[in-house]
Amino acid sequence: MAAPHRSACPINLTLEVLGDKWSLIVVRDMMFGDRRHFRDLLINSEEGIASNILADRLRRLLAEGVISKADDPSHKQKSIYSLTEMGIELVPVFAMIGAWGSKWLPVSEELSVRARLLEEGGPALWEAFMEELRETHLASVTSTGTKAAGVRARLQEAYEAVVAGSSRDGLASRDGVV
Numbered sequence: 001m002a003a004p005h006r007s008a009c010p011i012n013l014t015l016e017v018l019g020d021k022w023s024l025i026v027v028r029d030m031m032f033g034d035r036r037h038f039r040d041l042l043i044n045s046e047e048g049i050a051s052n053i054l055a056d057r058l059r060r061l062l063a064e065g066v067i068s069k070a071d072d073p074s075h076k077q078k079s080i081y082s083l084t085e086m087g088i089e090l091v092p093v094f095a096m097i098g099a100w101g102s103k104w105l106p107v108s109e110e111l112s113v114r115a116r117l118l119e120e121g122g123p124a125l126w127e128a129f130m131e132e133l134r135e136t137h138l139a140s141v142t143s144t145g146t147k148a149a150g151v152r153a154r155l156q157e158a159y160e161a162v163v164a165g166s167s168r169d170g171l172a173s174r175d176g177v178v
Helices: 008-016 022-035 038-043 051-064 091-104 110-135 151-168
Strands: 067-071 079-083
Touching: 008 022, 008 110, 022 038, 022 051, 022 079, 022 091, 022 110, 038 051, 038 079, 051 067, 091 110, 110 151
Parallel strands: none
Antiparallel strands: 067 079
16 A cells, blocks of 8 residues: 655645645635636636646645635535635745745746735735735634725736836736736
8 A cells, every 4th residue: 555645745745735736726716816617727827727626636635634615605506615723734835935936936926926926025025915815715804803904906007107117118918916
């Protein structure tokens, strides 16, 4: 009988959960793009994920506890996917992956502006963003009882400002995420 994991190394175990080509993209789109329905994740995928791959990754992420799934009260045949606390706590990881990619890889300005802002904002911004995600995905309120500052809105505004500047230069762009 095969061992359930290759090793108990925390890096190995994390890669077993999130290390395939698409899992982090699905979580990214839920986190930064507020995409919570299958169709929204499929149609708005910047990278063009196939429906069978998306379905498989959602099943895997559900099984690992990174996301949860609930019936959508507005439509009997739809489900709403939410980040769990495990998924929300990936914000610093995404911030660091984005910072590394922005430093070393040929990124576009419009798709890297959010990563740059997260890097510049550091742990305080990450925590505010995680509180906002908790309110949205876990239906909780912050310890102060008020909504967290609109981190996602600020990231989106920065993205839109870059896109507006690019479109004035004749460049076309889609609504991408970090």
